[in-house]
Structure formats: C-alpha cells, structure tokens
Amino acid sequence: MFNEVPYEIISSREECSYMSIFKKISDTVSKGVTTATEKAQQTVEVTRLNAQISGKRKEIDKLFAIIGESVYEGYLSNDLSLAESKVLPRCNEITAIREEIAVLDDRIKAIRNEKDCVCGKRLPEDTRFCPSCGHPFPEPEPEPVVFDKPPVQMDPYVPGDTVAEDRAAGSEEEEARPTAHVDNRQICNSCSTPLYADSHYCPACGQPTR
Structure with a gap:
C-alpha cells in the first residue's frame, strides 16, 4: 500500500507555490512600474x-534685434x-x-543616452x-573590473526556486522590451x-549601403 502524504504537507506545498507565483508577479509589476516611473521622470526633465x-x-533673438537696430542707427x-x-x-x-544652451543640450543627450555626429545627426x-555620413566613432575603453568580493556563482535552476524564477522573469522582460524600429527590407x-x-x-561596421 502507498504511503499517504499528510494533508498538512500538501497544503503547505500549495501555499508555497502560490506565494512563489505571487512574488514573481509582484516583482515583475514592480519592475515595470519603476521603469515607467523613470521614463516619465526623464520625459519631464x-x-x-x-x-x-x-x-x-x-x-x-532679442539681442540680435538690438544689435541690428544699433548698426542701423550708426548707418544713419x-x-x-558709434554702434x-x-x-x-x-x-x-x-x-x-549659447554656452548655457550647450550645457543644457549636453544634459538632454546624457538623459537620452545619445551623442552628436560631425554631420549634425x-x-x-x-x-x-x-548611418548618414559613415563617420566612425572610437570604441570606448572597457573599464577595469575590480571585485571587492568573490563573484557570486549562479545557482542552477530548480523547480520551485523563487530566486531562479525571478532571474528567468527578468530575462524574459529584457527580451520583451521593444527595440528601435528598423527597416527589415x-x-x-x-x-x-x-x-x-x-x-x-x-x-x-561602416560599410556603404548604396
């Protein structure tokens, strides 16, 4: 005869499973809210x-108008x-x-993670x-990695392991993020x-396309 599993153990396992699923959903929603909040803050800034x-x-524009008026008065x-x-x-x-404008524009580029090409794009x-003029950009030098502590080893996935499931959920979220629109033709x-x-x-790679 098979050994019967006590009801309390089954109930405890189901409760743990529900808690794991709930935690994964909560973490996913929390990450989504954080990302949306950051984007909203960036847009406002x-x-x-x-x-x-x-x-x-x-x-x-006002200063240019004053300059033009002053020059015209000198002309008369x-x-x-005299101007x-x-x-x-x-x-x-x-x-x-103009120098102040350049500083503000640099802040916008830093927020959007963008840069200007020599052609103005x-x-x-x-x-x-x-992609417009083919100008090459130097590759950034990799920053040296300094470990204060030994690197953490990734544990293999085990069913019911909430940590591994959270990591998997994060990977799926990264893959689900929309990419920039490109012309696949x-x-x-x-x-x-x-x-x-x-x-x-x-x-x-900088290869001409036309």
Whole structure:
C-alpha cells in the first residue's frame, strides 16, 4: 500500500507555490512600474530643459534685434563706429547664452543616452558608425573590473526556486522590451545588420549601403 502524504504537507506545498507565483508577479509589476516611473521622470526633465533652451534662444533673438537696430542707427549717422559700444556687449551676452544652451543640450543627450555626429545627426550612444555620413566613432575603453568580493556563482535552476524564477522573469522582460524600429527590407551586405530606411552607411561596421 502507498504511503499517504499528510494533508498538512500538501497544503503547505500549495501555499508555497502560490506565494512563489505571487512574488514573481509582484516583482515583475514592480519592475515595470519603476521603469515607467523613470521614463516619465526623464520625459519631464527633458521637457523642462527644452523649455529653458527655448527661452534662452528668445533672449538671443532679442539681442540680435538690438544689435541690428544699433548698426542701423550708426548707418544713419554715417558713422558705424558709434554702434560698437552697443554691439560688443550684446555679442558677449549672446556668446554666454549659447554656452548655457550647450550645457543644457549636453544634459538632454546624457538623459537620452545619445551623442552628436560631425554631420549634425543625433545618434544612440552605442552607434559605431553614423548611418548618414559613415563617420566612425572610437570604441570606448572597457573599464577595469575590480571585485571587492568573490563573484557570486549562479545557482542552477530548480523547480520551485523563487530566486531562479525571478532571474528567468527578468530575462524574459529584457527580451520583451521593444527595440528601435528598423527597416527589415534593408540588410548590410557585410555584417547582416538591419538598417534604417535612410541609412547610407552601416551603423555597426561602416560599410556603404548604396
């Protein structure tokens, strides 16, 4: 006759299983909320920085108007040197404001993890070759890894192991994240990397596409 498993043990196992599933769902939802919150905060910060840039550009437009008016007054007086005392300080102000705009723009690029190419196109930070002009970017030097403690060994997956299940859920979430839209009808002949519709050069190997 088979040994009967006590009801209390079965009930305890079912409860542990339910708790494991609930924990996995809770962690997944928590990660999703955290990611969405971070993106929302980044959007708010970028919007705020763009508003500051827009305001500073309007200040520059006003200074240009003052410069133009001063030069025209000198023209009417047949002595443009009279405008110099008014034009030079305004030019210095414009230079200072442009430097402030550059700092704000660098903050936006850092938030979005982007960089500028020499041709003026803004690209993701990990782009190796500009898809518009083919300009190569130097590969960043890998940072040395210093272990204060021995590296943690990954345990093999065991059914019912909540830690392994959480890791698996994290991997599935990474795979489920949407990727940048690419035109799959164009593939690099050199490295088979999918290309954007307007790519003139492969962003991975720099091979011309046309």
